[in-house]
Amino acid sequence: MKVKRYIGQNTQEAMQKISDEMGKDAVILNTRKIRQKGIAGFFKKPLVEVVAAVDDHVSFNYRMLQQQMEKWYNQGNEFAVNRNTPAQNTGNASQVIKKLENQIAAINQLVNKLTDGVNIIKNTSILPVKPAFLPYYERLIENEVNESIAKAIIEEAEKIYDREGIEPENCLNRVLLRYIGPSRPLQIPDNQRKTVMFIGPTGVGKTTSLAKMAAIYSIKQQMKVGLITADTYRIAAVDQLKIYAEILEIPLSILYSPKEIVPALEEHKDKDVVFIDTAGKSIRDRVQEEEIMELINLSKADEIYLVISCNTSCSGCKNIIDSYSFLPDFKLFFTKIDEASNIGTIINCRYMTGKPISYITTGQNVPDDIEIADPDKLLSYMDRRYKDRRVDPNGPS
């Protein structure tokens, strides 16, 4: 490929130069107006600069073709024999050119195929996963699974695929089911009171979820339920739980300092289960952290639910998990799956913490909108949303 810059008083002049030097196969790459050098240049008409390129190989073939034809004429071959009948000459010459053009076109096609092949090989090397798993990787990304987590999941699926040769989708589902993991809902053995603490950022749905659980255990399971709230930072928060406690006719204790949890639990010693509500903690608030730890230690909480909304981005989840890394042990409790467009948050949090899932909440209704997290259901949920979006990208998801 030959690339050259031509300057003319106007475009026509520059084009003429290109045509004279490079021939009709030249390709124009760029055209622009340029000022002549020096102050005087400002007062003169701008020149036109044209950058053109020509494929040396193509010009060479044309020259070769011309030379070859000249040779045939001079050697007295069929062109030379018919030299006196120009119409026929033109016919034969054009047939030869046509034939050569066809051959060039065939070669071009072959070269294009080869180049495509090279591109595929190049692209494959930059693909995040093996081509057979690409749609499934994309499905995970669509579900807002974090990229590096999606890669780790696909890598495991690829290993199963290599080892067992089963369908890529089945390999992926097997890995995903393991990543979501079996759920660990609340178990309340006979004659043993359980204390369950709800911890997590403000507004994720701790109090609402606690009310749902309290209603299920008191009304549906006919158990003795007690409520304690340590969220006394806001009057509204206390009132919110008071209303639920009144409706459900469940006793509620309000703590104004962590130490008060000991007598409060003593008051609830006849209960089967006591649910403890806490205030949302701002990131890296040491005082709140110490208060939560004091509550956990003094109550000897049997279960701690770290409540995370399914609306949370992966970086948001990472912040939450980091900021609650002081917790001794916990289960994941996911809320607002009805508002989320995917289950990426669940997979990301499971991957980052390795902690089991307990429940998911599916709406604001107390007590109906809560379920024990079912891995198969979550998996199909992910798939359905993915397929729905693929069918109608603008439709509801």
Ligand SMILES: Nc1nc2c(ncn2[C@@H]2O[C@H](COP(=O)(O)OP(=O)(O)O)[C@@H](O)[C@H]2O)c(=O)[nH]1
């Ligand atoms: N859409 C939806 N909203 C919820 C869900 N759970 C709780 N909420 C709402 O989230 C808001 C905050 O809930 P709240 O329990 O006060 O959060 P807390 O600050 O963590 O105690 C309220 O408006 C709840 O009705 C859920 O599963 N889905």
Ligand SMILES: [Mg+2]
């Ligand atoms: Mg609350």
